[in-house]
Each structure stands twice: as structure tokens, then as C-alpha cells.
Amino acid sequence: MDCIKNRRTIRKYKETEVEASLLNELLEEAFRASTMGNMQLYSVVVTRSTEMKKKLAPAHFNQPMVMNAPIILTFCADFNRFSKWCRSRKAEPGYDNFLSFMNAVSDTLLVTQNFCTLAEDRGLGICYLGTTIYNSEQIIDVLHLPELVVPIATITVGYPDECPVQPDRLPLEGILHEESYHDYSEEDIDRIYTFKESLPENQNFIKINQKETLAQIFTDIRYKKEDNENISECLMMVLKRQGFDKKG
Amino acid sequence: MDCIKNRRTIRKYKETEVEASLLNELLEEAFRASTMGNMQLYSVVVTRSTEMKKKLAPAHFNQPMVMNAPIILTFCADFNRFSKWCRSRKAEPGYDNFLSFMNAVSDTLLVTQNFCTLAEDRGLGICYLGTTIYNSEQIIDVLHLPELVVPIATITVGYPDECPVQPDRLPLEGILHEESYHDYSEEDIDRIYTFKESLPENQNFIKINQKETLAQIFTDIRYKKEDNENISECLMMVLKRQGFDKKG
Numbered sequence: 001m002d003c004i005k006n007r008r009t010i011r012k013y014k015e016t017e018v019e020a021s022l023l024n025e026l027l028e029e030a031f032r033a034s035t036m037g038n039m040q041l042y043s044v045v046v047t048r049s050t051e052m053k054k055k056l057a058p059a060h061f062n063q064p065m066v067m068n069a070p071i072i073l074t075f076c077a078d079f080n081r082f083s084k085w086c087r088s089r090k091a092e093p094g095y096d097n098f099l100s101f102m103n104a105v106s107d108t109l110l111v112t113q114n115f116c117t118l119a120e121d122r123g124l125g126i127c128y129l130g131t132t133i134y135n136s137e138q139i140i141d142v143l144h145l146p147e148l149v150v151p152i153a154t155i156t157v158g159y160p161d162e163c164p165v166q167p168d169r170l171p172l173e174g175i176l177h178e179e180s181y182h183d184y185s186e187e188d189i190d191r192i193y194t195f196k197e198s199l200p201e202n203q204n205f206i207k208i209n210q211k212e213t214l215a216q217i218f219t220d221i222r223y224k225k226e227d228n229e230n231i232s233e234c235l236m237m238v239l240k241r242q243g244f245d246k247k248g
Numbered sequence: 249m250d251c252i253k254n255r256r257t258i259r260k261y262k263e264t265e266v267e268a269s270l271l272n273e274l275l276e277e278a279f280r281a282s283t284m285g286n287m288q289l290y291s292v293v294v295t296r297s298t299e300m301k302k303k304l305a306p307a308h309f310n311q312p313m314v315m316n317a318p319i320i321l322t323f324c325a326d327f328n329r330f331s332k333w334c335r336s337r338k339a340e341p342g343y344d345n346f347l348s349f350m351n352a353v354s355d356t357l358l359v360t361q362n363f364c365t366l367a368e369d370r371g372l373g374i375c376y377l378g379t380t381i382y383n384s385e386q387i388i389d390v391l392h393l394p395e396l397v398v399p400i401a402t403i404t405v406g407y408p409d410e411c412p413v414q415p416d417r418l419p420l421e422g423i424l425h426e427e428s429y430h431d432y433s434e435e436d437i438d439r440i441y442t443f444k445e446s447l448p449e450n451q452n453f454i455k456i457n458q459k460e461t462l463a464q465i466f467t468d469i470r471y472k473k474e475d476n477e478n479i480s481e482c483l484m485m486v487l488k489r490q491g492f493d494k495k496g
């Protein structure tokens with residue numbers, strides 16, 4: 001399974017098309033992932049047309065991959081299909097709540113990752129766009145997502161036209177906990193983050209952004225408190241709009 | 249990549265131990281999954297001891313896999329480590345909000361699915377316990393999870409001692425949408441669910457539960473509206489308790 005070990009995110013793609021038959025095969029295999037009670041609480045919207053890519057691009061902050069990749073896949077948490085099935089079968093669905101949303105999110109992300117692994121194994125490259133939940137309202141409008149459907153993950157897919165270096169990862173001991181969670185001491189944090197902080201590219205980030213530490217790049221530039229709080233509000237509104245806010 | 253296509257959930261395991269070196273190798277490879285801004289917003293708690301399994305079992309409704317599997321892995325959304333790093337580097341973290349929780353959930357589930365694929369490829373069997381977010385408060389107490397850490401997925405792991413039949417999946421056309429979401433008509437629902445409803449085991453479920461339709465098994469017995477709403481409230485309380493409820 002070297003495709004996982006050696007993987008890197010691909011942001012530049014060849015113009016070669018991805019055959020519909022290959023895409024369908026990969027998706028069908030991906031749907032073998034574990035799913036809550038075999039409900040398969042997801043839908044996948046495939047974007048190939050330039051027109052739709054243009055509409056989606058702003059939701060992804062116009063990252064160039066959206067226009068340049070042959071395929072964009074939007075993986076959505078979906079309790080609409082299942083609820084419709086219930087209603088047409090004399091059963092009253094009760095899935096318009098936060099727990100059901102989270103169950104659908106789980107199903108969706110497991111399938112997303114399965115798809116990525118399968119695609120990479122077949123020589124495709126993918127980029128995971130973390131922007132999906134940032135601008136979910138726009139995506140809902142563009143893709144016409146009905147109630148009980150929320151976009152969770154977007155993947156750009158195509159044949160790689162670059163081979164970037166693999167990014168660093170924290171040492172295993174920084175993530176693994178034996179039997180119970182061992183909270184991090186100041187020394188633990190120093191040890192776990194030493195390698196990341198020592199990398200020339202990270203040193204350079206600090207310099208060009210005129211910051212004192214790498215962490216400040218995250219808190220002051222990339223993932224700011226104020227932005228996070230504003231988007232949290234928007235995301236809560238989206239759950240309400242899509243009907244996942246029912247209380248007991 | 250036949251291990252994904254041919255996979256089945258394994259609930260019965262041989263007594264053979266899973267070597268720590270193998271587990272570590274699989275986890276390290278799994279951590280190659282895409283992660284938001286390379287923040288790696290997860291922790292994994294490994295349970296091997298009988299004592300800890302006993303404590304975890306009730307949170308998973310005493311499903312026998314928890315006691316019988318050699319290893320239980322609890323994958324947690326974790327913004328604690330990252331926030332600690334920020335604080336010790338003169339940076340003020342702003343990740344105690346719902347968006348940050350969802351970002352950590354994404355990171356966590358991508359890694360979880362990567363781990364499952366890698367484990368299955370090496371001959372191990374896994375079972376995904378959907379109960380984790382149902383009783384997250386209990387799990388938080390048992391595993392001593394601090395603020396900004398929430399258990400999201402639990403996997404039991406071991407060498408398979410069974411080979412169950414593969415469960416059905418909906419046809420691809422029921423899940424895939426070209427260019428935009430095409431909502432389901434009554435006829436679509438009939439077509440998509442025909443195969444599932446025709447299966448002898450599902451027919452039998454209806455009979456032994458004295459129900460009229462398969463959907464009623466879900467709405468009236470397995471995933472009830474009232475339970476979903478109560479657990480939604482609990483889950484919201486857990487986000488508050490773990491400090492992910494900060495508003496702007």
C-alpha cells in the first residue's frame with residue numbers, strides 16, 4: 001500500500017480527461033467504506049463543465065485547482081434521500097437534528113478518503129479543498145442542494161503534472177496515547193514541534209511574514225480567531241437552513 | 249486495491265496479538281492523509297488492557313467486539329495540542345469554536361479511514377463503532393480527554409476470525425449527481441431501494457420485528473427520532489464542555 005505512504009497532494013494537473021467509467025468504478029469501490037447502519041448518508045456531485053467550475057470557484061477562494069482540474073467532486077452529507085425513502089414507505093424519519101448531521105458527516109468523510117486512496121492508487125492526483133465548509137452556503141446554491149444535504153468535502157481530481165516534496169508530519173509519539181490521554185507538558189510540545197519549526201521553508205515563512213514564531217503564522221494570518229468565529233456562525237446558520245437544527 | 253473492494257466489517261477476532269510495531273507503522277502511514285493546513289488536528293488513544301476495555305465497553309453499549317478485539321483505537325478531534333503549541337510560541341489560538349471543531353473532525357475521519365484501509369491491506373479486520381459520538385461524555389471521562397479534544401471514531405482491530413457476506417450497497421446512480429443535485433422523485437426512490445428491499449435478510453427483519461416496511465425498522469427501532477434528538481442535545485453539551493462553543 002505504498003500509494004498512501006508516498007502520497008502528496010497534487011495541485012497541478014495534465015489536460016488528460018478522467019474517463020467517466022474510471023470515475024464511476026472508483027466511486028463504487030469507495031462506497032464500500034463503513035457506513036452507519038448501512039444507510040449510506042452521502043451524495044457526490046461531479047463537476048466537469050467549465051460553466052459550473054466558474055460558479056464553484058469563488059466558494060473555494062478562486063484556488064486555481066478548481067478551474068484547472070478535469071473533475072471536481074463535492075462530497076455531501078445527505079439525509080434527504082434516506083428521509084424521502086422513509087416517507088414513501090410509511091415511516092416517519094427523525095433525522096433533522098445535529099446527531100444525524102454528524103452521522104452523515106462521518107459516512108461522507110470515510111467515503112471521501114476511500115475515494116482519494118483509490119484514485120491515487122490508479123495514478124490520479126487529488127487535492128482536498130478545506131474551503132468547503134467555509135462557504136457552504138454558496139456551494140448549496142450553486143449545486144442546488146436541498147434540505148438535509150450539506151457539502152462537507154471537495155476534491156479536485158486529475159492526472160498529476162507535478163511531484164511536490166512530501167510535507168512534514170509530527171512524530172508518532174506526539175499523536176499516540178497509550179491507554180489514556182497524556183496531556184502535553186511544555187517539554188513535550190518543544191520536542192514534538194522541533195522538527196517542524198526547524199524546516200528551512202518554515203523559517204522562511206516566518207521571515208517573509210515578519211513574524212516571531214511559526215505559530216503566529218497560523219493564529220495571525222492563516223486561521224484567525226475572528227474569521228473562525230464568524231464562519232462558525234455561518235456554519236450554524238447553514239445547519240439551520242438545511243434543516244439539521246431540530247431539538248427535542 | 250482489492251482490499252477496499254472486497255472488504256467486510258469484522259466483529260470476531262482471533263486471539264493473536266497485534267504487534268505494537270505493526271500498529272505504529274500503520275498509524276504513521278495513515279497520518280499521510282490530507283490535513284487542514286498541516287495542523288494534524290487529531291490524537292489516537294490505544295486501548296489494549298482488559299481494565300480499560302471494561303471501562304470503555306458500556307459507552308459502546310457493551311458490543312462484544314470491545315472486550316474481544318486485541319486493540320481498540322479511539323480517534324479524537326484534537327485542537328488541544330495545537331493550541332498549547334501556539335501559547336508556548338507567543339501566539340494566541342482562536343480554535344475554541346464550531347468551525348475549528350468541524351475542521352478537526354475532518355482531519356480525524358480522513359486519518360481513521362486511511363488507518364482502516366492500511367490495516368485491512370495487512371490482513372487485519374476492523375469494525376467501526378458508530379456509538380462514539382452517542383456516548384462521548386463517558387468516553388471523555390474514561391480516557392481523560394482534556395478541553396478541545398472530542399472522541400469521534402472508535403475502531404476495533406484484530407486478525408479476522410470470520411468472513412461474513414458483504415452487505416448490499418445502493419446503486420451508483422442513487423448517489424451520484426452530474427453537475428448539480430437532482431432531487432429524488434418517488435420513482436427514483438423506488439428504483440434505488442428495490443434491491444435492498446428485496447433481500448431475504450431484510451424481508452426477514454421486517455417479519456421478526458412485526459413491521460410493515462424496512463424503513464420502519466430504522467425509524468421505529470434502530471434510529472428513532474426521540475433518541476436522535478436527545479443525543480443531539482448531549483452532543484451539543486459535550487462541545488460546550490470541551491470548549492468548542494465560543495462565539496464571536
